[in-house]
Amino acid sequence: MKHENTLFSKNLLNWYDINKRTLPWRSESDPYRIWLSEIMLQQTQTERVSHYYFKWLKRFPSLKSVAKAKEESLLKVWEGLGYYNRCRNFHSAAKTVIKDYNGKIPKEFKLFKSLPGIGDYTAAAVLSIAFDIPFPAIDGNIKRVMARMLRIKTITKYNFRRVQKELENFIDKTRPGDFNQALMDLGNQVCRPNQAHCYACPMKSFCRAAQTDHPEQYPRPELSKDIPxxxxxxxxxxxxxxxxxxxxxxxxxxxxxxxxxxxxxxxxxxxxxxxxxxxxxxxxxxxxxxxxxxxxxxxxxxxxxxxxxxxxxxxxxxxxxxxxxxxxxxxxxxxxxxxxxxxxxxxxxxxxxxxxx
DNA sequence: GACACGTGGGA
DNA sequence: TTCCCAAGTGT
Missing domain, CATH: 3.90.79.10 (Nucleoside Triphosphate Pyrophosphohydrolase)
Structure with missing residues (x-):
């Protein structure tokens, strides 16, 4: 089992290192910037975030400048990006970090997650990317990729825990942020919802769905509701x-x-x-x-x-x-x-x- | 656990 | 045109 862990993350990171990276700011190391990008990326495609990300940083280069800003000027920069609660929550969280944490993002998972707008995914993503703490960040891409790896039809609570356990086991302890991002990139570029592209997948040998005729049917798509x-x-x-x-x-x-x-x-x-x-x-x-x-x-x-x-x-x-x-x-x-x-x-x-x- | 919460692009 | 999808969180 130990050997398989190593191979999983080695294959994945090798693919990641030689593939073009999807985020234009991938080399960032400022925790504030990583946090900002993760908030903007919630339910939003990378291509759409990019412009807003740079526009925001030009206007608000530091966490302190966000905390000091008027909510309305933050919303003006956010205008058009959608899900405006993200912006107002980020403002509120920034003020808390400046006031209660001496301007430093708390590295304890529970503490960071307790800030508004930060859930399981964002806490894990920021802490792993900014501080190399090995938390698996499980977003929509990774849920799909892992559902296929494990040949899971429905992501029940129990199955989610299984996925989480697997990832805690597989995650690269020296490059946890890259590991998380690599798996997201894989879902974004290769293991797409409607086309699995298994021929191009570096993780094929680990994947149970890839052995079937229709890997795309894992996980089973949810039926969408009509909107009024x-x-x-x-x-x-x-x-x-x-x-x-x-x-x-x-x-x-x-x-x-x-x-x-x-x-x-x-x-x-x-x-x-x-x-x-x-x-x-x-x-x-x-x-x-x-x-x-x-x-x-x-x-x-x-x-x-x-x-x-x-x-x-x-x-x-x-x-x-x-x-x-x-x-x-x-x-x-x-x-x-x-x-x-x-x-x-x-x-x-x-x-x-x-x-x- | 179900639903509210924006928007643009691709099939 | 219509429908689906996209680095989730709060209530």
Whole structure:
């Protein structure tokens, strides 16, 4: 068994060393940077992270600069990357590390994992890559790769423990970070969900699924659920060349980002009536509707929307009263605030010079 | 344990 | 077009 362990990690690292590496910042050794990249990489493809990673570092070169920053300026850099809780949790965790840990990432697994936004995977990934501590980091890729190695159909809790035990046994004690990354790269480049490419796999001799006709059927894919669809109307409420934006509550969907007032159209309600109702509810003012934009479609992780925006005028002189923080901004100021993608899609539909009421 | 949580790209 | 996938975590 001892011999097989060594061979497993030797084969894997040999493949890793001669293959082109997937991360452009693979040579990083600053724990802050490794932590940042692991947060950005959660459920997000490497190619998409790269640009954000460098943009972020230019603006926030150290953990201390993150801790000192305003949440809104962090969100502005994160804008478009999605899963915005990651950004706010990272901010909160950075402040804790600066304040309670003298600016050093705690090397104890439990302590590090107790910070917001850090779970089993991220704790293991950062500690193994930054400090050479041999924790197996088990992400989606590695789950799939190991399910095939062990010919597991379903990743039950019991099977997950099996995978974890195997990896604790196999992990290279001198290069644990490279070991983890190599297995992820293997899943990303070779052992793909729908094409196992066993002919190119350095781990073929260890793999039980590779001995079958259809290695791709391990693990069995989960059936996906239908997501609901909603029709949404938003208002561009104009006043002296400015329109109203509201800041979303931190604990809600897209928390901390800004939005236009509006909301879902109720069953059998007209878009116009819905928007007037929503603006009355959210801002306590009455509006007259002008022309509207073409609809845009947008899909979130768990529902989809079709959105239109109406130009609006205030009906009387009443002041906006909202539970959410609000601002009146010019179109030029859009770039100063973090907005969700759906809002940017709408803004792109509007000719602000001509449509401005 | 199930569900919420963004977005872009490829099949 | 539609569906699936992608270096997970919090509740």
């Amino acid at each position: 669809h909603y029709d949404v109307v938003l208002g561009l409420i104009w006043k002296k060349g400015r329109f109203l934006i509201l800041k979303r509550d931190n604990r809600k969907h897209l928390g901390g980002l800004w939005e236009l007032p509006g909301g879902k159209i109720d069953y059998r309600e007209s878009p116009e009536k819905a928007l007037i109702r929503e603006i009355k509810e959210e801002c306590n003012v009455d509006v007259i509707l002008g022309k509207n934009t073409d609809p845009i479609k947008h899909r979130y992780s768990h529902f989809a929307i079709t959105v239109r925006a109406f130009h609006c005028q205030l009906y009387n002189g009443k002041k906006v009263f909202s539970n959410q923080p609000n601002r009146w901004i010019t179109p030029q100021q859009i770039i100063k605030f973090p907005f969700p993608k759906a809002n940017h899609k709408l803004f792109a539909k509007i000719n602000f010079d001509a449509d401005n009421i």
